[in-house]
Amino acid sequence: MGAAEVIFLESGYAAASMDAVAARAGVSKATIYVHFQNKRALFEAIVHRRTDAVFQALQLSDSRTDVRRMLTDIALNFVTMILRDDTLSVYRVVLAETPHQPEVGEAFYHGGPAFTRHKVGEFFVSLEKRGLMDFTGTDPFMVADLFLAMLAGDAHIKALFTAKPDEDRINRVIDTAVDLVLCRCGRHDVSRPPVSP
Amino acid sequence: MGAAEVIFLESGYAAASMDAVAARAGVSKATIYVHFQNKRALFEAIVHRRTDAVFQALQLSDSRTDVRRMLTDIALNFVTMILRDDTLSVYRVVLAETPHQPEVGEAFYHGGPAFTRHKVGEFFVSLEKRGLMDFTGTDPFMVADLFLAMLAGDAHIKALFTAKPDEDRINRVIDTAVDLVLCRCGRHDVSRPPVSP
DNA sequence: GTCTATAAAGCGATAGAC
DNA sequence: GTCTATCGCTTTATAGAC
Numbered sequence A, B: 001m002g003a004a005e006v007i008f009l010e011s012g013y014a015a016a017s018m019d020a021v022a023a024r025a026g027v028s029k030a031t032i033y034v035h036f037q038n039k040r041a042l043f044e045a046i047v048h049r050r051t052d053a054v055f056q057a058l059q060l061s062d063s064r065t066d067v068r069r070m071l072t073d074i075a076l077n078f079v080t081m082i083l084r085d086d087t088l089s090v091y092r093v094v095l096a097e098t099p100h101q102p103e104v105g106e107a108f109y110h111g112g113p114a115f116t117r118h119k120v121g122e123f124f125v126s127l128e129k130r131g132l133m134d135f136t137g138t139d140p141f142m143v144a145d146l147f148l149a150m151l152a153g154d155a156h157i158k159a160l161f162t163a164k165p166d167e168d169r170i171n172r173v174i175d176t177a178v179d180l181v182l183c184r185c186g187r188h189d190v191s192r193p194p195v196s197p
Numbered sequence C: 001g002t003c004t005a006t007a008a009a010g011c012g013a014t015a016g017a018c
Numbered sequence D: 001g002t003c004t005a006t007c008g009c010t011t012t013a014t015a016g017a018c
Helices: A003-011 A017-023 A029-035 A041-057 A067-082 A085-097 A100-109 A113-129 A140-162 A167-185 B001-011 B019-023 B029-035 B040-053 B067-081 B085-097 B102-109 B113-128 B140-159 B167-185
Strands: none
Touching: A003 A017, A003 A041, A003 A085, A017 A029, A041 A085, A041 A100, A041 A113, A067 A085, A067 A113, A067 A140, A085 A100, A085 B040, A085 B085, A085 B140, A100 A113, A100 B140, A113 A140, A113 B140, A140 A167, A140 B085, A140 B102, A140 B113, A140 B140, A140 B167, A167 B140, A167 B167, B001 B019, B001 B040, B001 B085, B001 B113, B019 B029, B029 B113, B040 B085, B040 B102, B040 B113, B067 B085, B067 B113, B067 B140, B067 B167, B085 B140, B102 B113, B113 B140, B140 B167
């Protein structure tokens, strides 16, 4: 991460000073103003870079026919992504600045949460086409929304405001969320793992 | 709302100046420092007040035996609460300041999101005792967590970063979330409304 | 392009009169 | 308790030398 990224993410927009950025980058302030028109422009550039870096990394693993396994894998990847320290920081900083620079909030939302939701929605569509899920009476993108929401849920809020929950709780949340989705949209003839004798 | 509330909520902690608070309150800066030791103390007091005001207002309506109706009512109250402008503002401002004043984030989490989740969890426990829901194989507080998470979901994130979603979408989210919960934890003999002929 | 030096303004907090 | 005035510091941004 560049110097400016570190300063902005750990101080917030208003409290981050161009002096601090310059000092950490090992250059003078005037040099920064050669490359960026002002503090806002620098911030905007950073948010775009971090948003892409974080949210485009989500892996949608596909293990043939075991739907429960697929959803669980995706869930774990997603939760790991949103609970990373830098993801939490960019979330806080962008959100705080959104009322004063709406374009930044908009860009983050579309390149981040909305992008992820759409990606998972499309994956659900492909699962339905392969006969592995059934969205009759609802809609894959809506279920993707609720699925990701459950996974983030209290764990995300708790991580943002106090501290990350322990791994046990996270795993129980994942299992229950997968349960709920499969109970409503699973094809029971294919989604249930064989019961051990 | 007091003057300090307005200034802090619309500017954020760092960008809010004591001059602005004083001007809006119609007093001098020195007068404020008689009542509060410093800027941080003033902020802390405000967060406590707003948190209580917002989150203790949630109504858990109880309509006898129609579980679907009860969950839908609670869902609507909850979504209305978290999408209010002042709720969104306090969420943004507290979150931005959490890395620098962890006690404030902690207090907000416990008096806000965690408080609500616990309240709904207890309500689910009471519904199970009355034979209206069935949490076999899971746990009412976990389901309460996931239920509220689904209701907030993308609508909350979108409202925080760009603009509130339209009412139609919110209602579809509520219906689907209630569906998912009842599909897993509903007592099918009592929860389904009669089919119209 | 990169530096040093500085301008111009805003900040939190306080002193001292009333 | 409340005011005016101000201290001491930090901020963004720029001017001008190299």
